[in-house]
Amino acid sequence: MDDVLHVELDAEVATVVLNRPHVRNALNALLIGGLRSTMQALDEREDVRAIVLTGADPAFCAGLDLGDVAAGALGGGGAGPPIAADMATPVIGAVNGAAVTGGLELALCCDFLIGSERARFADTHARVGILPGWGLSVELPRAVGVRRARQMSYTGNYVHAEQALAWGLLNEMVAHEHLVARAQELARDMAGVPAPAVGAMKRLYWAATSVAPSDGLTVEREVGSAWQDRGGFDREAFAANRASIEARGRSQI
Secondary structure, three states, X not given: OOOOEEEEEEOOEEEEEEOOHHHOOOEOHHHHHHHHHHHHHHHOOOOOOEEEEEEOOOOOEOOEOHHHHHOOOOOOOOOOOOOOOOOOXXXXXXXXXXXXXXXXXXXXXXXXXXXXXOOEEEOOHHHHOOOXXXXXXHHHHHHHOHHHHHHHHHHOOOEEHHHHHHHOOOOEEEOHHHHHHHHHHHHHHHHOOOHHHHHHHHHHHHHHOOOOHHXXXXXXXXXXXXXXXXXXXXXXXXXXXXXXXXXXXXXXX
16 A cells, blocks of 8 residues: 555654655545545544645645546445545645645545645536536535635636635645645644544534534534533543643633
């Protein structure tokens, strides 16, 4: 698997690198299967608290390997996206170059995205003559709004980093040479938060954004109640950590 996918572990942060740079990290069957199993395995590890996903330069991911698609080797991309929606471990996408079609869908599977000035995004599903199957029609409108999503999908035009930042597709844009380090910095911030609470917040955001806005508060109450019933809030741990939490907050103001 090392030839198509690299994984590095450092201080509870896993960095996963798509490694088919000669084809702009296009997703063939081996890479899709390897990424899916790797993400699942990392999610099950107690010593991994956050994951950074990026691509070997010059691209993040050019989407499905169209040669494999034409040959019927991918079957539409496999059984669901490589990053499962129910993962408890947060995933930061570090977009270092083009994220196109299936690559854009892969980026949208991440919890949020940090990009370099080389990041650019395009949805060419319609131009290729296929439809998305990894949630793009749901996640892209959530990220940029339905009208901008339509513009991207109907035209296939690229959205460059500055525009992606303005539209909300990127959380931050940083210099290319600092991209992975910045994503890892945020990942370490996440690793400092109790893992059960982060996992519960992930489930809460997923559930609340999967229903109509009028039902969101109901979902929040239900998830919060279930979290409390499982002993989610630890009063003693909160009291012990309160001083450090307040000090950290003051340092960021």
